[in-house]
Amino acid sequence: MNTDSLTDTSALAxxxxxxxxxxxxxxxxxxRAAGAALDELTERVP
Structure with missing residues (x-):
C-alpha cells in the first residue's frame, strides 16, 4: 500500500x-437573494 497517497489525501480533506x-x-x-426578489415581485402584483 502506498502510504504517501493516504497522507496526501488526508491532508487535502x-x-x-x-x-x-x-x-x-x-x-x-x-x-435568499432569489427569494427576496420573488417576494418583491409578488408584492407588486395586484
Whole structure:
C-alpha cells in the first residue's frame, strides 16, 4: 500500500471541506437573494 497517497489525501480533506462549505454558503446566499426578489415581485402584483 502506498502510504504517501493516504497522507496526501488526508491532508487535502480539510481544504475540500472548506471548499464545500463556501460553495454551500454561496448557494444559500443566492437562494435568499432569489427569494427576496420573488417576494418583491409578488408584492407588486395586484
Amino acid at each position: 480539510p481544504e475540500g471541506a472548506a471548499r464545500r462549505a463556501r460553495k454551500e454558503a454561496r448557494r444559500n446566499q443566492l437562494l
